[in-house]
Amino acid sequence: xxxVSQHPSRVICKSGTSVKIECRSLDFxxxxxxxxxxxxxxxxxLMATSNEGSKATYEQGVEKDKFLINHASxxxxxxxxxxxxxxxxxxxxxxxxxxxxxxxxxxxGPGTRLTVT
Amino acid sequence: QKEVEQNSGxxxxxxxxxxxxxxxxxxxxxxxxxxxxxxxxxxxxLIMFIYSNGDKEDGRFTAQLNKASQYVSLLIRDxxxxxxxxxxxxxVYGNNRLAFGKGNQVVVIP
Numbered sequence: 057x058x059x060v061s062q063h064p065s066r067v068i069c070k071s072g073t074s075v076k077i078e079c080r081s082l083d084f085x086x087x088x089x090x091x092x093x094x095x096x097x098x099x100x101x102l103m104a105t106s107n108e109g110s111k112a113t114y115e116q117g118v119e120k121d122k123f124l125i126n127h128a129s130x131x132x133x134x135x136x137x138x139x140x141x142x143x144x145x146x147x148x149x150x151x152x153x154x155x156x157x158x159x160x161x162x163x164x165g166p167g168t169r170l171t172v173t
Numbered sequence: 174q175k176e177v178e179q180n181s182g183x184x185x186x187x188x189x190x191x192x193x194x195x196x197x198x199x200x201x202x203x204x205x206x207x208x209x210x211x212x213x214x215x216x217x218x219l220i221m222f223i224y225s226n227g228d229k230e231d232g233r234f235t236a237q238l239n240k241a242s243q244y245v246s247l248l249i250r251d252x253x254x255x256x257x258x259x260x261x262x263x264x265v266y267g268n269n270r271l272a273f274g275k276g277n278q279v280v281v282i283p
Binding site for chain 2: 088090098099100102105113147149151153160161162163164165166167
C-alpha cells in the first residue's frame with residue numbers, strides 16, 4: 057500500500073515553454089501532497105504544500121506564478137513549471153500524506169527529472 | 174528556521190557490521206521523525222518513523238528518539254551491500270511539513 061506515482065519520469069523542454077508534472081496516490085486518498093525539488097548532491101527542498109480543494113501554500117522564495125499547483129482531486133496533484141529556464145532544471149519529487157489511525161507518513165513518488173535546454 | 178542536522182561524512186562499514194547514523198533537530202515542538210533511504214538518482218523511500226522517546230525496531234533497523242536532547246538516530250544491523258545509500262533524517266514541523274537533513278551516505282563494503 058501507500059504507492060505514489062509521478063509522470064513523466066523524465067522531460068526535456070526548451071527554454072520558455074511550460075511543463076506539467078502529475079502526482080497520483082494510487083491506493084489511498086491524500087488530502088495533502090507536497091512538492092519538493094532536489095539539486096545534485098543536495099537535500100530535498102520543500103517548494104509547496106498542495107491541499108485538495110484549496111490553494112497551495114508556497115515556501116518562502118518559491119514563485120507561485122512560476123510553479124502552478126493544482127490539487128484537483130484526492131488522488132491527483134499537478135505542478136506546472138511555467139516559462140521554464142535552464143536554472144529550473146532539477147529533480148522534482150512529490151509526496152503524499154498517508155493518514156493512518158495513529159500515525160501519518162509521507163510517501164514519495166519516483167520523481168521527475170526536468171532538463172531545460 | 175527549522176533545521177535538521179546530519180553532520181557525519183560518508184560512513185563506510187564492512188558487510189555484517191552495524192551502521193550508526195545520528196541526527197539533531199532544532200524545533201523542540203517537533204513530535205514526529207522519519208528516516209528515508211535514497212539511492213542515487215532515485216526518490217526517498219520511507220524506512221522508519223518514530224514518535225515516542227525510546228527505541229523502535231523494524232527488522233534490521235532500529236530508530237532511537239530522545240526528545241530532551243533533540244536527537245534521533247538510526248542503527249542498521251547486519252549491514253548489506255544493498256544498504257549502500259544516502260539516509261535522510263526528517264522532522265515534522267508546522268502544517269505537517271517535513272524538514273530534511275542533508276543526508277548521510279553509507280557505503281557497505283563486501
